[in-house]
Amino acid sequence: MNLTKDIKDNIFREYDIRGKYPNDINEDVSYTIGKAYGSYLKSINQNICLIGHDNRLSSNSLNEALTKGILSTGVNVMDLGLVTTPMLYYARIKKEINPGIMITASHNPKEDNGFKFSFDEVGNAKGEEIYKFRDFIKNGNFVDGNGTLYRYDIKEEYFDLFKKNLNFGNRRLKVVLDCGNGTTSLFAKELYSMFPIDLVMLYDESDGNFPNHHPDPIVEENITDLKKKVVECNCDVGIGFDGDGDRAGFVYENGKMMTSDEYAVVILRELLKNSTNKKALYDIKCSKIVKDEIVKLGATPYENRTGASYMMDAVMKNDILFGVEYSGHIYFNDNFPPITSGLYAGLKLLEVMSKKDIPLSSMLNDINKYYATSEIKYAFSDDKKHEVVKKIKEYCISKNYTISEIDGVKVYFDDGWALVRCSNTGPNVTARFEASTKERLESIKNEFCNIIESFKNSL
Numbered sequence: 511m512n513l514t515k516d517i518k519d520n521i522f523r524e525y526d527i528r529g530k531y532p533n534d535i536n537e538d539v540s541y542t543i544g545k546a547y548g549s550y551l552k553s554i555n556q557n558i559c560l561i562g563h564d565n566r567l568s569s570n571s572l573n574e575a576l577t578k579g580i581l582s583t584g585v586n587v588m589d590l591g592l593v594t595t596p597m598l599y600y601a602r603i604k605k606e607i608n609p610g611i612m613i614t615a616s617h618n619p620k621e622d623n624g625f626k627f628s629f630d631e632v633g634n635a636k637g638e639e640i641y642k643f644r645d646f647i648k649n650g651n652f653v654d655g656n657g658t659l660y661r662y663d664i665k666e667e668y669f670d671l672f673k674k675n676l677n678f679g680n681r682r683l684k685v686v687l688d689c690g691n692g693t694t695s696l697f698a699k700e701l702y703s704m705f706p707i708d709l710v711m712l713y714d715e716s717d718g719n720f721p722n723h724h725p726d727p728i729v730e731e732n733i734t735d736l737k738k739k740v741v742e743c744n745c746d747v748g749i750g751f752d753g754d755g756d757r758a759g760f761v762y763e764n765g766k767m768m769t770s771d772e773y774a775v776v777i778l779r780e781l782l783k784n785s786t787n788k789k790a791l792y793d794i795k796c797s798k799i800v801k802d803e804i805v806k807l808g809a810t811p812y813e814n815r816t817g818a819s820y821m822m823d824a825v826m827k828n829d830i831l832f833g834v835e836y837s838g839h840i841y842f843n844d845n846f847p848p849i850t851s852g853l854y855a856g857l858k859l860l861e862v863m864s865k866k867d868i869p870l871s872s873m874l875n876d877i878n879k880y881y882a883t884s885e886i887k888y889a890f891s892d893d894k895k896h897e898v899v900k901k902i903k904e905y906c907i908s909k910n911y912t913i914s915e916i917d918g919v920k921v922y923f924d925d926g927w928a929l930v931r932c933s934n935t936g937p938n939v940t941a942r943f944e945a946s947t948k949e950r951l952e953s954i955k956n957e958f959c960n961i962i963e964s965f966k967n968s969l
Contacts, residue, residue, distance in 0.1 A: 514538040522644040524934035528624030531568040537575040544579020546647040560610035562590040562598040567718040584655015594755030596851035614754040617726035636819035679865030684708040688736040688750040690725040691717040727759030741765040749856040757838035758852035762871040771797035774834040791833035815917035882944035
């Protein structure tokens with residue numbers, strides 16, 4: 511492996527570095543990023559970092575290249591090995607080492623890979639921090655040295671964190687876990703077996719080819735088998751995990767998908783009644799049922815831009831009790847640190863259910879009713895997607911609509927909302943819509959989708 515200047519700008523995204531292997535990201539790119547990262551750490555007086563990787567087929571060799579690059583600057587490396595992303599986040603806390611890199615492409619296709627990274631106590635780099643690091647790499651002002659490599663196993667300490675923070679009731683639950691052949695395949699069964707649960711395991715063989723379905727449990731087509739298994743085995747709930755274990759998706763006992771919004775309502779009702787902290791956070795894609803419930807429970811709602819880096823930062827800076835993203839990132843900030851663990855989110859729901867003698871689907875009979883689309887993706891190149899959102903903003907201003915620009919453009923109506931934003935993980939514009947009636951939902955959706963479609967030929 512060698513230093514390379516052939517590093518594409520489009521792999522530097524809002525939350526991380528991400529691209530296809532080996533065209534965008536390969537061992538030379540990884541080595542160069544490691545060399546730059548170590549040099550950057552030296553410039554801010556940091557001398558050690560954590561490294562971890564998921565189970566993608568390219569992750570191990572990228573890990574080796576990255577490590578060599580960092581060590582060549584004189585920065586020491588503590589390698590956690592094959593871990594979930596939340597395990598690396600927890601290791602940062604436990605070992606009091608703020609700099610760290612997780613090699614993962616999360617829920618992206620198997621051909622992708624990337625790097626989530628932090629430099630200091632601020633947490634994951636995001637936005638301008640990532641673009642500043644991109645420029646640092648391009649400048650090539652790297653240092654030389656000889657760092658030391660350490661190995662560390664964080665698993666037992668991570669599992670202890672779960673045992674200390676969960677207290678199950680008397681109801682024993684039957685649960686299907688779908689690991690999607692991702693990194694949670696290596697940990698889920700052992701961890702969940704520590705609690706009074708009857709387990710049915712699905713796709714829990716670690717395989718970076720993801721042979722059974724795409725590793726994203728928030729997309730309904732990816733949990734078809736999970737839904738079937740829940741009904742077939744007469745289970746109380748189904749839980750699916752993404753590729754690197756920082757997100758979870760859920761299925762009711764009747765085989766229907768539970769949205770992250772609905773999950774949040776169930777959890778908030780328990781958390782807020784037992785806490786003096788009355789602040790809750792949701793991302794801009796979430797249903798209005800989340801805000802409605804927060805207000806109903808006498809708490810303060812906070813709406814935030816999408817993205818784990820931004821959400822974790824907001825939870826910590828504002829000392830918020832709980833946060834939820836539509837994409838399945840869940841943030842607890844009571845005794846459990848806000849490290850968006852899919853495994854913990856699943857167990858927390860089971861803890862709540864174990865203290866109630868009603869089906870999960872019956873816990874939401876009294877929520878307000880809204881009609882919403884799933885997230886709709888439109889393919890636009892990275893250089894054009896921002897122009898699309900700009901045009902949508904101009905249209906909304908011309909119509910005197912009430913809008914928010916914290917993440918793309920969100921339009922607020924008395925009876926619904928529309929959101930159009932740039933995807934930060936791929937060359938797409940994404941949209942989601944919600945309204946109080948099916949007819950109004952269709953009207954809002956058609957208004958904005960027709961405009962977006964019209965840009966395909968004009969931009």
